[in-house]
Amino acid sequence: MIRTTSLRFAYQNTKTHTFYFPDIDLSFEQNALILGNSGIGKTTLLHLIAGLLIPKKGNIFIGNTCVQELTRNQLNNFRGKQIGIIFQRTYFIKSLTLLENLKIREKLSKKTTDQQRRIRLIEQLELTEVRNKKVYELSEGQRQRLSIALGIIHKPKVILADEPTSNLDDKNCEKVISLLKKEARICKSNLVIITHDQRVKPHFDKHIIL
Amino acid sequence: MLSILLLTLSILLATFVLQINKQLNRHLEKNSKPFDMVIGAKGSPLQLVLSTILHIDNPTGNISLDEASRISKNPMIKEVIPLSFGDNYKGYKILGTSSQYLGKYGATCKEGRLNTKNFEAVFGSEAAKNLNISVGNAFVSSHGLLQNDIDVHDEKPFVVTGILAPTGTVVDHLIITNIESIWGVHEHEHKEHKEEHKEITALLLNFRNPIGALQLSRSINKDTSLQAALPKLEIDRLLKFLGIGFQTINGIALAILLVAGLSIFINLIKTVRERKHELALLRTYGATNFQLLKLVFYEALFLSLIGFILGWLLGRIGVLLFTTLASNAYKYHLEISIPDEKEFFILIIVLFTTILATILASYSLFKLNISKILADA
Numbered sequence: 001m002i003r004t005t006s007l008r009f010a011y012q013n014t015k016t017h018t019f020y021f022p023d024i025d026l027s028f029e030q031n032a033l034i035l036g037n038s039g040i041g042k043t044t045l046l047h048l049i050a051g052l053l054i055p056k057k058g059n060i061f062i063g064n065t066c067v068q069e070l071t072r073n074q075l076n077n078f079r080g081k082q083i084g085i086i087f088q089r090t091y092f093i094k095s096l097t098l099l100e101n102l103k104i105r106e107k108l109s110k111k112t113t114d115q116q117r118r119i120r121l122i123e124q125l126e127l128t129e130v131r132n133k134k135v136y137e138l139s140e141g142q143r144q145r146l147s148i149a150l151g152i153i154h155k156p157k158v159i160l161a162d163e164p165t166s167n168l169d170d171k172n173c174e175k176v177i178s179l180l181k182k183e184a185r186i187c188k189s190n191l192v193i194i195t196h197d198q199r200v201k202p203h204f205d206k207h208i209i210l
Numbered sequence: 211m212l213s214i215l216l217l218t219l220s221i222l223l224a225t226f227v228l229q230i231n232k233q234l235n236r237h238l239e240k241n242s243k244p245f246d247m248v249i250g251a252k253g254s255p256l257q258l259v260l261s262t263i264l265h266i267d268n269p270t271g272n273i274s275l276d277e278a279s280r281i282s283k284n285p286m287i288k289e290v291i292p293l294s295f296g297d298n299y300k301g302y303k304i305l306g307t308s309s310q311y312l313g314k315y316g317a318t319c320k321e322g323r324l325n326t327k328n329f330e331a332v333f334g335s336e337a338a339k340n341l342n343i344s345v346g347n348a349f350v351s352s353h354g355l356l357q358n359d360i361d362v363h364d365e366k367p368f369v370v371t372g373i374l375a376p377t378g379t380v381v382d383h384l385i386i387t388n389i390e391s392i393w394g395v396h397e398h399e400h401k402e403h404k405e406e407h408k409e410i411t412a413l414l415l416n417f418r419n420p421i422g423a424l425q426l427s428r429s430i431n432k433d434t435s436l437q438a439a440l441p442k443l444e445i446d447r448l449l450k451f452l453g454i455g456f457q458t459i460n461g462i463a464l465a466i467l468l469v470a471g472l473s474i475f476i477n478l479i480k481t482v483r484e485r486k487h488e489l490a491l492l493r494t495y496g497a498t499n500f501q502l503l504k505l506v507f508y509e510a511l512f513l514s515l516i517g518f519i520l521g522w523l524l525g526r527i528g529v530l531l532f533t534t535l536a537s538n539a540y541k542y543h544l545e546i547s548i549p550d551e552k553e554f555f556i557l558i559i560v561l562f563t564t565i566l567a568t569i570l571a572s573y574s575l576f577k578l579n580i581s582k583i584l585a586d587a
Contacts, residue, residue, distance in 0.1 A: 044585075052494065052581040109495065
């Protein structure tokens with residue numbers, strides 16, 4: 001469950017321009033797409049929900065937690081446990097292998113590690129063969145899939161995906177969307193996807209247009 | 211990489227100088243300690259001490275035995291050890307002295323027995339090893355303190371009766387015989403003028419109390435043609451001269467250490483900057499700033515420790531190289547020793563510098579804008 005109320009944000013260096021965001025209200029396990037033109041603040045909204053940015057005004061509720069009311073350490077903890085982010089660009093710890101990247105993500109979330117889930121996830125994303133390769137040895141598609149795995153491995157309450165399909169062909173796009181939806185169901189989480197990809201739209205009922 | 215290099219260099223210099231300084235001090239003290247005073251010919255007191263006690267310089271000249279014995283009768287004097295030298299065997303000094311001399315350095319025979327008769331000699335351990343000498347061998351001395359084949363006293367051969375156990379003192383590099391043998395070698399030179407009195411090079415004295423040494427040295431230097439020098443005083447003076455050099459090198463090492471510290475700091479900031487994506491990513495995984503700081507600190511600590519250990523090892527290798535050189539030139543042997551408390555202190559300074567650098571670098575870590583770093587393509 002995600003709820004935002006009269007959310008506003010302004011970047012420090014451009015005080016003149018303020019983003020106004022529509023109120024969002026997603027019920028339990030409800031998924032949503034965030035659509036809008038470039039520069040309208042899609043990624044900003046995502047980072048606000050993830051607690052990476054502090055809103056100028058308004059509140060964000062995830063489950064029963066008001067993100068703004070958390071202390072620094074609580075926020076770190078909360079982010080680690082309850083938020084999974086799939087970034088537009090793929091980021092990893094370069095010196096580690098695929099498997100090690102997943103393990104460190106699990107470890108930092110401070111949840112109990114689930115080896116079965118890790119193995120199954122790697123299998124579903126067709127990464128089993130490359131699981132012991134260093135991340136820089138992976139292909140672009142494999143990276144994108146690893147990035148998705150990193151976003152959902154720890155069963156977060158909220159999965160936030162920023163253009164997860166931008167580099168994928170039709171077949172893989174289809175696959176990724178269905179996997180994300182399935183994982184969201186398994187984890188009982190809200191899936192929020194930013195996209196301008198026309199292929200994604202039919203898969204989701206709820207569209208939030210900025 | 212540069213920071214490791216700088217750190218290594220600074221630790222290398224510092225530990226090397228500390229070791230040389232420490233061992234040189236110990237060496238000088240150990241060798242000069244058995245004697246309160248040296249009496250020899252007029253000249254530089256430092257030269258007298260260097261030549262008669264440390265055996266690294268030429269003697270100031272000879273003194274007449276009569277005059278020397280007159281002074282030896284002074285009641286304040288506890289013991290007198292005469293020295294006479296001027297010959298060598300293959301570059302190793304042949305020292306004519308009394309049997310007490312070896313006792314003063316605690317030297318004992320490893321093989322054979324001590325010399326008792328004329329033209330019997332014992333070899334110091336290093337001299338015996340380097341010249342490949344064993345008990346029963348015979349050798350002839352050559353004139354002067356440097357090796358030469360021209361002026362050889364081949365009509366008067368010496369017999370080796372014993373080889374000494376290593377003492378870690380100058381004795382290891384000497385060939386010891388009695389005074390009469392030294393005179394004997396040179397007898398033919400005196401044949402034409404037999405009336406000439408006998409000469410020795412120096413007297414080593416010990417006193418019943420230290421005030422006696424001071425009083426006697428004053429009167430000898432004022433009233434006689436001899437010179438009295440106090441080894442402790444001269445060695446202290448020598449170390450004071452050397453100290454300036456050691457301090458300069460230590461200063462340079464300290465300056466390099468500062469640069470190394472700065473370089474560690476710059477390295478840390480560079481790490482934070484180069485790896486900001488990874489660090490920001492870890493933050494979204496729930497890692498705290500403190501955890502990231504620890505990560506960065508461990509990396510810096512790793513570099514520092516590598517630098518320190520490398521520098522320390524190279525410092526010891528430097529001492530080892532130096533000792534092979536010094537051993538021949540200065541009759542001086544260094545040891546490779548385990549880390550001492552001063553080096554431990556340097557390690558603490560290095561660790562402290564690392565911590566300081568981490569604290570300074572933490573500012574750039576804490577102000578990382580995660581959202582901006584991850585959103586920017």
